[in-house]
Structure formats: C-alpha cells, structure tokens
Amino acid sequence: MSISRRVLRTAAMAAILMAGALPAVSETVLIHAGKVLDVPGNAPRGATTITVTDGKIVSLENGHKRASGSDVRVIDLKDSFVLPGLIDSHVHLTSDSGGIVWQLEEITLSPAAQAFDAWDNGMKTLRAGFTTVRNLGDGDGAVLALRDAVNDGQVQGPRILDAANSISVSSGHMDSSLGYRDELRPYFKAAGNTCDGAEDCRRAVRLQVSRGADLIKLATTGGVNSRIGAGLGKQMFEDEAVAIVETAKLFGKKVAAHAHGGDGIRLALEAGVDSIEHGTILDPETIEAFVASGAYYVPTLSTVNGYIERMEANPDAYEPDVRAKIEWRIGITGKSLEILYPKGVPIAFGTDAGVSKHGRNADEFELMVRFGMSPMEAIKAATVNAADLLGITDVAGTLEPGKSADIIAVKGDPIADVKLLKSVSFVMARGEVVKE
Numbered sequence: 001m002s003i004s005r006r007v008l009r010t011a012a013m014a015a016i017l018m019a020g021a022l023p024a025v026s027e028t029v030l031i032h033a034g035k036v037l038d039v040p041g042n043a044p045r046g047a048t049t050i051t052v053t054d055g056k057i058v059s060l061e062n063g064h065k066r067a068s069g070s071d072v073r074v075i076d077l078k079d080s081f082v083l084p085g086l087i088d089s090h091v092h093l094t095s096d097s098g099g100i101v102w103q104l105e106e107i108t109l110s111p112a113a114q115a116f117d118a119w120d121n122g123m124k125t126l127r128a129g130f131t132t133v134r135n136l137g138d139g140d141g142a143v144l145a146l147r148d149a150v151n152d153g154q155v156q157g158p159r160i161l162d163a164a165n166s167i168s169v170s171s172g173h174m175d176s177s178l179g180y181r182d183e184l185r186p187y188f189k190a191a192g193n194t195c196d197g198a199e200d201c202r203r204a205v206r207l208q209v210s211r212g213a214d215l216i217k218l219a220t221t222g223g224v225n226s227r228i229g230a231g232l233g234k235q236m237f238e239d240e241a242v243a244i245v246e247t248a249k250l251f252g253k254k255v256a257a258h259a260h261g262g263d264g265i266r267l268a269l270e271a272g273v274d275s276i277e278h279g280t281i282l283d284p285e286t287i288e289a290f291v292a293s294g295a296y297y298v299p300t301l302s303t304v305n306g307y308i309e310r311m312e313a314n315p316d317a318y319e320p321d322v323r324a325k326i327e328w329r330i331g332i333t334g335k336s337l338e339i340l341y342p343k344g345v346p347i348a349f350g351t352d353a354g355v356s357k358h359g360r361n362a363d364e365f366e367l368m369v370r371f372g373m374s375p376m377e378a379i380k381a382a383t384v385n386a387a388d389l390l391g392i393t394d395v396a397g398t399l400e401p402g403k404s405a406d407i408i409a410v411k412g413d414p415i416a417d418v419k420l421l422k423s424v425s426f427v428m429a430r431g432e433v434v435k436e
Contacts, residue, residue, distance in 0.1 A: 027053075027071065027072075027073055028051065028052070028053045028058075028071070028072045028073070029051070029052040029053075029072070029073045029074075029075060029405075029431070030049055030050070030051055030052075030065060030067055030072060030073070030074045030075070031049065031050040031051075031052065031075045031077055031082070031407065031428075032047075032048075032049055032064040032065075032074060032075065032076050032077060032078050033047070033048045033049070033050060033077045033078070033080065033081075033082040033409070034046075034047060034077065034078050034079055034080050034081060034082075035047075035048075035080075035081045035082065035413070036048040036050070036060065036081075036082045036083075036399065037081070037082070037083045037084070037379070037399075037415070038060055038084075038398060038399040038400065039384070039398045039399075039400070040083070040084065040376065040379045040380040040383045040384050040398070041376065041377075041380045041384060044081070044415070045060070045062070046062070047062065047063055047064055047078070048060055048061065048062060048063070048082075049061045049062075049063065049064055049065040050082070050399065050405075050407065051065075052405040052407075052428070052431050053431075054431065055404065055405055055430045055431030055432070056402060056403065056404060056405055056431065057399060057400060057401055057402065057403050057404075057405050058401060059401055060399065060400075060401070064078065075426075075433070075436070077409050077426060079411065080409035080410065080411060080425065080426065081409060081410050081411070081412065081413055081414060081420075082399075082407060082408070082409045082426075083379065083383070083399075083407075083408050083409070083410070083414070084383045084396065084397060084398055084399050084406060084407065084408070085129065085130070085131025085132065085383075085396065085404075085406030085407060085408055085427070085428075085429060086129050086130045086131065086132075086349070086361070086362075086382045086383065086408065086421070087130065087131070087132040087133070087134075087349065087382055087383060087386035087387060087390065087396065087397065088125065088130045088132075088133045088134070088349060088350060088351055088353060088361050088382070088386075089133075089134045089275070089296075089298050089348045089349055089350035089386045089389055089390065090134060090136050090256075090277055090298050090300055090350030090351060090352050090353075091121075091125065091133045091134065091135055091136070091350075091351065091352070091353040091354060091358070091361075092135065092136065092137050092138075092352070092353065092354030092355070093117075093118040093121045093122050093125075093133070093135050093138075093142075093143050093146070093160075093353075093354065093358070094114045094115075094117055094118045094121075094138060094140075094142050094143060094354070095114075095117065095121075095354045096117070096121055096354060096357060096358050098225070098306060098307075098310050098317065098318070098354075098355060101317070106176065111140035111141065111142055114140055114142040115142040115145060115146060117142075118138075118142045118143050118146050119146055119155060119157060121353075121354070121358040121359075122146060122150075122157040122158055122160070122358075123156065123157060124358045124359030125158055125353065125358050125359060125361060126156065126157060126158045126427065126429060126434055127359065127424075127427060127434060127435050128359045128360070128361055128362060128424060129362065129408040129421065129424035129427055130158055130361050131158050131159060131396070131406035131408070131427070131429045131430075132158055132159040132160075132161075132386075132387075132390070132392065132396050132406065133158045133159070133160055133161070134160075134161045134162075134163070134215070134256075134350070134386075134389075134390055135147075135160055135161070135162045135163065136163045136166060136217045136256055136258075136277065137163060137165065137166045137174070137217065138162055138163070138164055138165060139165050139176060139193070141164070141211065143160060143162045144162050144164060144211060144212050144213075146160060147160035147161075147162050147214075148212075156429075156432070156434060158429065159392075159396070159404075159406075159429070159430070161214040161215060161390055161392075162212075162213060162214050162215075163208070163213055163214065163215050163216060163217040163256065164208040164211045164212065164213035165192075165193040165207075165208055165211075166193060166217040166218065166219060166258070167193050167194075167195060167201065167204045167205065167208065167216065167217065167218045167219070167244055168193070168194055168195075168218065168219040168235070168236070169194060169195060169196055169201075169235060169236050169237075169240060170194045170195075170196050171228060171235070172194070172219050172222070172226075172235045172236065173219040173221065173222055173223030173226045173235070173258060174193060174194070174218075174219045174223075174226075174258070175194050175226075175228075176193075192204060192207050193207070193208070195240065195244075196240075197239075197240065198239040198240055198242070198243035199243070201240045201243040201244045201247075202243050202244075202247045204244070205243075205244055205247040205248050205251075206247065206251075209248075209251045209253065213253065214253070215248075215253050215254045215255065215256060216244065216248040216253050216254075216255045216256070217255070217256045217257070217258065217277075218236075218241065218244045218245075218255065218256075218257055218258070218268070218273075219235070219236070219257070219258040219259075220234060220235070220236045220241055220257055220258070220259045220264040220265075220267050220268045221233055221234055221235055221236075221258065221259045221260045221261045221263075221264030221265075222235055222260065222261070223258060223260065224260070224303075224322070224325045224326055224329050225322060225325075225355070226322075231261070232260040232261045232280070232281065232325070233260075233261035233263055233264060234261060234263040234264040234267055235264070236264070236267065238267060238270075238271075241267050241268060241271040242271045244271070245271040245272045245273060246272075249272070254274040254275075254389075254390075254391060255272070255273045255274055255275075256273065256274065256275045256277055256298075257273040257275065257276055257277060258277050258278060259276050259277065259278065259279060260278050260279075260280040260281055261280075261281050262281050262282055262283045262285070262286035263286075265279055265281075265282075265286050265289070265290070266285065266286050266289045269289045269290060269293040269295055270289065273295060274295060274296065274389065275295055275296040275297070275298050275348065275389055276290070276295055276296070276297055276298065277298045277300060277350065277352075278298075278299070278300050278352075279297050279298075279299070279336050279340070280329065280332055280333075280335075280336055281332075281336075282335075282336050282339055282340070287339060287340070287343065290340060290343075290345050291343050291344065291345060294346070295345075295346075296345075296346045296347065296348045296385070296388075296389045297336070297337070297340050297345050297346070297347050297348070298347075298348050298349075298350035298389075299334075299336065299337045299347065299350070299364075299367075299368070299371075300350050300351060300352040300355075300364075301333055301334055301337070301351075301364055301367035301368065301371065302351050302352070302353075302356040302360070302361075302363045302364040302367055303329070303333075303351070303352045303355040303356050304329065304330045304333050304356075305356050305357070305360070305363055306355045306356035306357060307326045307329070307330060307355070308330065309357070311323070311326075333367075334367065334370065334371035335371075337368065337371045337372060337373070338371050338372045341371075341372050341373055341377075342372065346385055346388075346389075347368075347373070347377070347381045347385060348381055348382075348385045348386045348388075348389040349364060349365075349368075349378070349381040349382035349385070349386050350364075350386075351363075351364045360422075362421040362422045362424075363422065365378050365379070365382070365418045365419070365421050365422075366418060366419055366422075368381065368418075369418050375414060375415050375416070375417070375418035376415050378418055379414065379415070379418070379421075383396075383397045383398065384397045384398060385397075404430050404431075405428055405429075405430060405431040406428065406429055406430065407426075407427075407428040408424050408426060408427050408428070409424070409425055409426035410423060410424055410425055411423070411425055
C-alpha cells in the first residue's frame with residue numbers, strides 16, 4: 001500500500017470515529033431559495049421557503065418566510081438554484097482505481113480496508129450532490145455494512161441501495177476469478193456469485209437475498225474490464241437469465257442487467273429486467289425490444305473519462321486485451337443514447353463510478369446533453385426517473401411535502417448550463433447539512 005493510500009485510509013478511520021453516532025434531526029429549518037426546481041420536468045419556482053422538520057420536507061411556500069421562533073434555523077440560499085438531491089443509479093463504492101491496480105487490490109485489500117474506501121468514496125459522492133446511489137457490485141459486504149451504518153445514523157453517507165454480489169455464469173463478466181492463477185480461483189469462487197444452469201442460478205440469487213441485497217444485478221454479456229477474450233456478446237443461456245429474474249421477482253427484488261451486445265440486451269429484456277446498464281450495441285431488433293419492454297436505460301457514458309485519464313497517466317494501466325475493448329468503448333460511447341432517447345425509452349442517470357472517479361459523477365450530465373438530451377431531461381433522469389427505477393419515489397426524486405429533505409443548490413441556472421452541477425455549493429441529506 002502506498003503512503004498516500006495509507007494516510008487517506010487513516011484519515012477516513014479517524015473521521016468515522018470522531019463522527020460517532022449522528023444526532024437525531026429535530027430542529028426546524030427554513031431554506032430561503034432563489035429558485036427551486038421542485039419537480040424536474042416542470043418549470044422552476046421563483047423565490048421559495050422550504051420548511052424542513054425531523055429530516056423531512058414540511059412545505060414549500062412562495063416568498064421568503066420569516067422565522068417564527070429562536071429555535072428555527074434559517075439557511076440563506078437566495079442567490080442559489082435549489083434542486084432535489086441527485087441519484088446515481090450505477091456506482092461501485094469500494095474502489096476508485098482500475099485496470100491492473102484494481103486487480104491487485106482485489107487480493108491485497110481486506111474487507112475492512114474496502115469498507116473505509118467505500119465510506120470515503122460515498123462521502124465524495126454525497127458532497128458532489130448525490131444523496132442516493134445504487135451500488136451494483138459488492139463482493140465482501142462492505143457496502144452492505146455501510147448502507148446499514150448510514151441508515152442507522154452511525155456515519156454520514158448517501159442513501160444506498162445495494163445489489164450485494166453481481167451474478168454471472170462461470171467465465172462471465174462478473175466471474176472475479178478471471179485473470180488470476182489457478183490456485184487462487186477457489187478463493188474467488190467461494191463468493192458463490194457465479195452459476196451454471198437454471199437451478200444453480202436460482203441458488204445464486206437466493207444467496208444474495210440472504211445477504212441483504214436490495215436488488216439483483218446480473219451480467220448477460222461480456223464486459224469491457226473483464227479478463228477474458230470472449231467478446232461482448234451474450235454469455236448466458238435463456239433458462240439461466242429467466243431463472244435469475246424470476247427468483248429475484250419472487251423475493252420482490254428489482255433486477256439490473258449489465259449488457260453490451262444486442263443479443264444479451266434482448267435476452268435480459270425478454271427475461272423481464274428493470275434496467276439495462278451500458279446497452280452499447282444496438283440493432284433494429286434490439287431497439288424494438290427496448291421500446292416494447294418499458295425498461296430503463298442507464299447509459300454510464302462517463303466511464304470513458306476514467307479510462308482516458310488512467311491511460312494518459314499510465315499507458316500500461318490496462319492489460320492489452322482489456323485496452324482493446326476500452327478503445328472500442330470510447331469510440332462508440334453515446335451512440336445508443338442518441339438512438340434510444342428520441343424513441344421514448346426511459347433514461348435513468350448512472351455513471352459506473354469506480355470505473356470513472358467518485359465525486360465526479362456530475363460529469364455524466366455534460367455527456368448526456370452532448371448525445372441528445374436537454375439539460376432538464378438529464379436532470380430529470382437523475383431525480384424523478386432514477387427514483388422511479390430504484391423504487392423510492394415516496395422519499396426521493398422531487399421536493400415535496402412528506403419526502404426526505406435531500407436538497408442541493410448551485411450558483412446559476414443548471415437548466416441553461418448543466419455543467420453547473422459539477423460545482424454543487426450546498427448539500428442537505430435527510431435533513432442534515434453536509435456541505436454549506
């Protein structure tokens with residue numbers, strides 16, 4: 001471990017210990033906002049007072065209401081544009097590295113070390129204005145533990161929905177034993193997330209449910225980062241995919257599908273998944289299936305930023321077989337969004353942070369707009385749509401009475417310039433001010 005990583009981890013540990021259990025939110029707070037996008041997709045409000053009590057939004061009133069007592073706190077955001085807390089539907093909190101460095105960390109970092117990394121990356125994400133994340137891959141349970149600690153008020157962090165360990169067939173994208181020596185394979189196989197045949201795939205889902213997964217993620221195709229030269233097409237049989245989705249639904253769990261190739265996208269859609277992650281290669285048949293399914297598309301465009309930055313810093317950051325797939329991914333990124341968005345396929349914001357850098361999640365907005373979305377629709381994808389995909393519309397996605405006080409602010413108008421969301425100046429999560 002480098003000195004810098006050790007220092008960061010020690011600092012993270014100290015911060016958690018000093019934070020202790022967070023005090024219960026009981027005060028009433030008045031937020032005086034200049035403009036408020038309370039329901040993304042609708043026109044913003046003008047000057048508004050948002051009343052927050054016990055971590056929830058009580059009311060939104062026109063104008064700037066005066067405090068009625070000495071126990072009422074007033075937060076002055078009259079010069080700011082206020083929005084709902086943002087939602088990233090695709091992150092990997094335990095890592096902020098990639099390529100060969102990430103592969104080394106898989107066998108050198110303990111679950112405890114990964115837990116501190118997850119907390120640190122979660123705080124980067126929260127301070128960037130993302131008050132909720134959907135974590136799509138957590139082999140050692142670090143993020144499951146962090147989720148529970150955040151929910152219990154032990155530490156700060158974004159609201160987390162976690163898929164536990166992603167499921168794939170042996171030699172598929174989520175087979176974490178790929179690229180290691182034969183004698184190390186049993187260690188990775190012990191995770192139990194790979195399956196072969198329908199019955200075994202049902203077992204793999206039940207295992208993740210028993211660990212406390214909020215949802216299930218499967219990989220129906222190969223992946224860019226996986227160490228296998230089998231391409232990016234379908235790598236799972238129909239009975240296996242159906243078994244995974246049906247078992248997840250049996251337990252009331254939504255399903256996200258990693259899928260690049262068109263044949264694997266169709267397989268996942270026909271099995272009944274709730275979202276397609278990446279969705280890189282489209283043909284007319286796949287486009288038709290997407291439109292008919294009603295499933296969300298999560299583009300994860302900003303993965304390319306992480307790839308480019310790492311290769312600029314170190315040309316050998318990735319193995320040659322992986323680098324070839326990365327260069328292909330850079331060239332094709334955004335093409336699917338340009339096709340699917342005009343056809344009415346619902347879009348949910350997701351970055352694949354961990355491949356790209358945590359805390360830089362808002363870079364995705366700029367790419368979404370570049371490839372055809374309006375700023376308002378990109379913001380809606382990170383609020384209203386993402387909340388719907390995650391099944392949390394009762395608590396997040398809009399600023400309405402009764403919902404969690406997940407509130408952010410920026411200087412200027414992000415509807416006119418979506419890049420402003422890269423510089424969030426105020427963050428409140430569940431009624432607690434995180435950044436002011």
